Amino acid sequence: MSTTTPIPRKGIRLFAKKPAKPGDVFGSPGHGGSSVISVTTVAVLFLMWLAATNLGWIKPLFLPSPQAVFEKFISVATQGFANSTLLEHTMISLARVFGAFLIACATAIPIGVLMGVSRFARGIFDPPIEFYRPLPPLAYLPLIIIWFGIGEFSKVFLIYLAIFAPLAIAARSGVRSVSMEQIHAAYSMGASRKQIVFYVILKSALPEIFTGMRIGIGVGWTTLVAAEMVAATRGLGFMVLNAAEFLASDVVIMGIIVIGFFAFCFDLLMRYAERLMVPWKGKV
């Protein structure tokens, strides 16, 4: 009574397990490429946006049409918004984030490494870092204003603090994850403690430090808008906030897209830098 080929019911054919083609792994979850699907999704969402606004389904105040956003992009780029062109807004925002990021790298990475190699450093820096790390920057922003005023320093300082904690923790974690055998090997070749730190530990911790840098620049960029609430007159975050006060949602959306674009570029940049500087990641 047995059949040689079972007849699959239509309903379950979608999930039937077929044997893998040569070169593929049987049963691997989520197998296959998804980039075509993603591109299609983006195109569909864009078309929905186009349709919803142009066919009048949503009021322009709530969601401006793509054309309106693009027109605003051109107009702000040429004539400016609130006395600055788009380029000027962008440049000052980039300067704030990158300035804070570079200072954070110069301080958080050494401190994080120090925390990893020295229990004294750990005992000293752990409490303040772990205390302020979970706080949202907006919560301690007023304190910074009281202490340091409403100048450029406060804005950069806020972004700096937001980047410092995750970066220091990543550096420390990188140090702790160093392979003990590599350290033993270096000692058995006559290394001093200082040489172990510079020649083995720092290099070994680089992958995690890079991960920390990627997170850091992302967090820094996110904190930008909060930082530019501190009585700014220029900047992408300021532009978005200011436009929101006037209910100019086309400027708001345009600003958000520009902010998102740069965040994406930073991440790509960090990933490229990582592949360049840490080519052994994941291979050994």
Next chain:
Amino acid sequence: MENMYVKDVSVIFPGRHKGEEVHALDSINLTINSGDLVVALGASGCGKTTLLSLMAGFISPSKGELLLGDHRIAGPGSDRGVVFQKHALLPWLNVIDNAEFGLKLQGVPGPKRTEIAKRNLELVGLQDFHKHMIYQLSGGMQQRVGIARALTCDPAMLLMDEPMAALDALTRETIQELLLDVWKKTNKMIFFITHSVEEALFLATRLIVMSPRPGRITHSYELDFSRRFLETRNAREVKSSPDFIEMREHILNIIYGDEKALETAPEVVHA
């Protein structure tokens, strides 16, 4: 030429979870002379890795002392090179940079240390792989870099902690023969740990069998199978000769005897 002296050494680990103390090593006395290839063999927990760690300087004894020549061993140093089970090479450096790393630590100038490293890489057969990255090499080749690296510091003694354990059987045989060639050419003292009786018999000029709880050296044999291989260059013939097989059975009986004793013991000891 310095010798390694292990004088009445004991290592006692404090008990875990309010358990009894663990006597990893108990009153070990051992002398390794220059030119010796000493292999330590024994059931799990017999203390052979502890003994190697003592000689390398990673741990200090609870009692007794270790001397290299006439100075006490107080920590790791370039006079005792270590080869690890999992190569422990630095993945951000290529083969030649890994091999010369020890000399770089000592401040030897670039061209000189590269020259020495090149010689050692040639000794292990890797002269065509200088610029390769570590992760591009097979396990056997990585282990050969590990050996070349240890040799480049010109240590008085090589300590090898189951260096073939992570290799497949065929590569293992190749590296065993390579090791004997290197040993013959450099005449270094070698202390070698293994779980493989065949490997131990093949390599050792002196084989020490250890037993656990407490860790002690129970048997010591002077062997010449390694010299026989170096003369005949025929490993298969040496390994299948009657006296080799007889010796192997004899040693296995000793070790199986120990393992049976372990099974009936109330507490498991980790080496």
